[in-house]
Amino acid sequence: MATTAVTDASFAADVLQSDKPVLVDFWAEWCGPCKMIGPSLEEISEELSDKVRIVKMDIMESTDTPAQFGVQSIPLMVLFKDGQPVAQKLGAAPKSQLKAWLESQL
Numbered sequence: 001m002a003t004t005a006v007t008d009a010s011f012a013a014d015v016l017q018s019d020k021p022v023l024v025d026f027w028a029e030w031c032g033p034c035k036m037i038g039p040s041l042e043e044i045s046e047e048l049s050d051k052v053r054i055v056k057m058d059i060m061e062s063t064d065t066p067a068q069f070g071v072q073s074i075p076l077m078v079l080f081k082d083g084q085p086v087a088q089k090l091g092a093a094p095k096s097q098l099k100a101w102l103e104s105q106l
Contacts, residue, residue, distance in 0.1 A: 003045045006055045008062040014055060016083040021106060025056045026066055026076045033092035034075040040095035044102065051106050052079075079105050 006014045006024070015022045025041055027034035038056075045054040059066045059074060069078060069085065079087040079102070087105040089098070 003041055003054045003056050006057050006062075008064040011057070011062075011065045015080050018053060018080070018083075021052045021079060021081045023052055023054045023102060024078045024080065025054065026059050026071045026074050026078070027056055028058060028060050028074055030060075031074050037075055037092045037095075037098065040098055043095060044099050047099070048102065048106075052102065 003025070004014070015024060023041075025034075025037075027038075041054055041056075048054075057065060059071060073090055075090075075092060077089045077098075078085050089101055093101075
């Protein structure tokens with residue numbers, strides 16, 4: 001399953017009420033490191049689709065949710081389980097590191 005976009009309007013249904021863990025990638029179009037990790041997150045989304053959903057939130061289009069969770073730097077990945085943020089990773093990293101971090105949190 002490829003990553004999907006979420007907005008302030010869909011965040012509660014797509015993330016907080018999800019029956020499986022959800023990794024939210026807070027990003028922006030102008031963010032170079034965000035663009036660097038995008039393809040890796042797409043691949044990880046496919047590889048771990050049975051364990052986790054990966055979604056992307058553009059902080060320029062949806063501003064309320066990033067503000068609510070104190071997003072000050074991007075890329076920021078926040079893992080939600082049962083509607084609660086349980087882990088986060090700031091900054092770009094190689095796919096192997098992103099996947100290892102995510103798997104260690106699931």
